[in-house]
Amino acid sequence: MRAAAGALSVAVSTRDRVEGLARCLDAVLAGSMLPAELVVIDQSDGDGTAAMLERRQWPVPFRYARRPPTGLSASRNAALTTATTVALAVTDDDCVPDPDWVATLAGAFDTDRGLAAVTGRVLPLGPPVAGRHAVSSRTSGVAREFGGRVSPWLVGTGANFAVRRSAALAIGGYDERLGVGSLGGAGEDLDLQDRLLAHGGRIRYEPGALVYHERQEWGRRLASRTSYGHGVGACCGLRLRRRDLFAVPMLTSWVVLRGRVLAAGLLSRRPAALHEEWLVLRGTLSGLAYGFRAAGVSPVTERP
Structure with missing residues (x-):
């Protein structure tokens, strides 16, 4: 049995992407290290996601919350308060984490107790396909640590992000004026990372923490x-x-x-x-x- 990352939960926010969510969760559970718990925040309009999750058996504690479709930031905040561990890793339901994703993130927090957050690489999922294009790529293989304020798009992306829960909660969590499903449209990850840095937190970009992001059609x-x-x-x-x-x-x-x-x-x-x-x-x-x-x-x- 693979050891669980005792200090790290994994949360996925989802809305009516049953197959994508199942693929993402399968990848997390097939990794070299299991998370201490799994959290799914479901903002779906239909019941397909809930039905799929009810049919599954979970090798780690599983926490599920159904929420109205009020946006990604609200969902991330629900994950922050639903999780019970020291740190929370988040990804999206159109992403597939690498087998060593959980182990790498958990190791970063274990070895540096003062670390506020960790970001990582994001690469396109699968080979190039005509008519589909990479999004949210972050390809650098060089580790880097940020302390003090910098342009937040240099730090990382919300599709591959782990944060010490106490640090995120201390600054108010995600700003619900931002992010998919809000009038802000996006930027909730950049905003949170900048506020963590502004409050003295350190964020590490760790290329060993890798997720693959589904390609999108041109529109x-x-x-x-x-x-x-x-x-x-x-x-x-x-x-x-x-x-x-x-x-x-x-x-x-x-x-x-x-x-x-x-x-x-x-x-x-x-x-x-x-x-x-x-x-x-x-x-x-x-x-x-x-x-x-x-x-x-x-x-x-x-x-x-």
């Missing part, structure tokens, strides 16, 4: 680019509203980065790349306006 990829830009803009707008001066270098570095990608597309005469960058920048502007005017939300609190 979904374009929509995700708009949403991603909107989320980054919203993060900056929220910070501007509360007079956080880091919003200025954060927004500046983002615009410079997108400008470089736009210039590369012009030089290489790639219309598709130019169109993508236009969508990202347009999303950034709309997100900036949204973030600046967004109403507040109450922070998540630790359960009794």
